Amino acid sequence: xxxxxxxxxxxxxxxxxxxxxxxxxxxxxxxxxxxxxxxxxxxxxxxxxxxxxxxxxxxxxxxxxxxxxxxxxxxxxx
Numbered sequence: 050x051x052x053x054x055x056x057x058x059x060x061x062x063x064x065x066x067x068x069x070x071x072x073x074x075x076x077x078x079x080x081x082x083x084x085x086x087x088x089x090x091x092x093x094x095x096x097x098x099x100x101x102x103x104x105x106x107x108x109x110x111x112x113x114x115x116x117x118x119x120x121x122x123x124x125x126x127x
Contacts, residue, residue, distance in 0.1 A: 050120060069081055075110075
């Protein structure tokens with residue numbers, strides 16, 4: 050992962066062992082990243098997710114998905 054991607058990821062995700070049992074959450078919230086992935090896995094939209102997690106911004110959700118996609122493509126391409 051590049052330094053630039055890591056910096057972007059740190060803007061979107063935080064991990065604190067004292068919060069949500071250390072699960073990765075959207076920065077500034079108590080909303081686990083897994084919640085977005087579960088919504089998408091079950092055919093729901095980003096809008097559905099954002100309605101249920103109003104403390105997460107659309108920009109955070111979209112940036113996380115963009116970074117995750119780039120990282121996955123990089124992993125399978127190397």
